[in-house]
Structures are given as structure tokens and as C-alpha cells.
Amino acid sequence: MFGYWDALYFVFVFIVGLILAYLLERWAKRSGMGTRETGPGAKMFISGEDPDRIIPGFEHLEGNYTGKNVMWGLTYALKGFFTALRNEHTGLLTDYVSYLVITTAFVMGVLLIWG
Structure with missing residues (x-):
């Protein structure tokens, strides 16, 4: 098995991985408390960066995450x-x-x- 590569095995393992990822995502949505996806308080932040705020020196990236704080x-x-x-x-x-x-x-x- 080692040292031998078959495209069908790769495709099979990839599809099984996608199915497992999908089932895990469905399980997490069902068992979690849920998140607010719209409305006030639903805005995403990364290390305190607000995508709607203009960051000095990064004006060309308005609305994007720069990763400066990360x-x-x-x-x-x-x-x-x-x-x-x-x-x-x-x-x-x-x-x-x-x-x-x-x-x-x-x-x-x-x-x-x-x-």
C-alpha cells in the first residue's frame, strides 16, 4: 500500500472527508446554542479589528481584515x-x-x- 498511489483512492478519501465534514457541521449547528447571523451584534471581528473602520495606513483595505493585530x-x-x-x-x-x-x-x- 505504501509507495503506491491510486487516484481513485484519493478521490474516495476526499469524498469521505467531505461527507464527514458536512456531518460534523450539521451536528455542530444542531447541538450548539446558535449564533446570530443577521442584525445588530452579528458583525465579525478578528482581534478587535472592525472591517468597517478605516485603519490608518491601510486605507486601501477599507472593509477588509488586515491581520495587523494578529x-x-x-x-x-x-x-x-x-x-x-x-x-x-x-x-x-x-x-x-x-x-x-x-x-x-x-x-x-x-x-x-x-x-
Whole structure:
């Protein structure tokens, strides 16, 4: 069985997974207390972000979740790394292709030496 892949098994397992997910969702709706889907108080928030409020610096994303509050710890901890990446970001395709070629050459060199 291991090392052998059959598309029919994959489709079968995928369909069984969809059926189980559907049954679980139906069970959760039936056994839960229910949620208000319309009316006042039914608005969704993610970490205190209001999708209807304009967030300074994110005016172009009005009505969307930015994830700013969710990822603040990661962005604060890696501020130096992100600043270095932002400084290297030129938007020129030739720069990115050269990075790809250099990285590929490095990996191939390592594989040839220690491979």
C-alpha cells in the first residue's frame, strides 16, 4: 500500500472527508446554542479589528481584515529582518531572477560537493 498511489483512492478519501465534514457541521449547528447571523451584534471581528473602520495606513483595505493585530508580535520581533527585506525590494524582475540563479547555483554547488 505504501509507495503506491491510486487516484481513485484519493478521490474516495476526499469524498469521505467531505461527507464527514458536512456531518460534523450539521451536528455542530444542531447541538450548539446558535449564533446570530443577521442584525445588530452579528458583525465579525478578528482581534478587535472592525472591517468597517478605516485603519490608518491601510486605507486601501477599507472593509477588509488586515491581520495587523494578529501578527504584531511576529512583525515586532522580526522588524530588523523585514526592514532589510523592504530595503532590498526593488520591484525589478531582473533582481529577483538573479537571486534565483545565485540560490540555485549555491544549492547545486552544495549538492555537487557533499551530495
